[in-house]
Amino acid sequence: PYNRISTVASEDSGGLLIRSGFFVTDTLTITPMGGEPKTFEFRGGDKAHYAHTIIMEYLLR
Numbered sequence: 001p002y003n004r005i006s007t008v009a010s011e012d013s014g015g016l017l018i019r020s021g022f023f024v025t026d027t028l029t030i031t032p033m034g035g036e037p038k039t040f041e042f043r044g045g046d047k048a049h050y051a052h053t054i055i056m057e058y059l060l061r
Helices: 047-059
Strands: 005-012 025-032 038-043
Touching: 005 047, 025 047, 038 047
Parallel strands: none
Antiparallel strands: 005 025, 025 038
16 A cells, blocks of 8 residues: 555666666665565666556545
C-alpha cells in the first residue's frame, strides 16, 4: 500500500558513454514506515525512474 511508504529514491548508474541499454543498472529504494529500506535493481533504460514517478504520483494525491 502506498500510504505506508515514507521515502522513495531512484539512482541512475549510467556512465558517460553508455546511458541506456542492457548494461545499465538503475536502482529504486523504498523505505516503508517503521521498516528497513528495500532496494530493487532494474536493468536497462529508465525503468527505476519510471517506477519512482508512478509511486510519487500516488503518494502526492
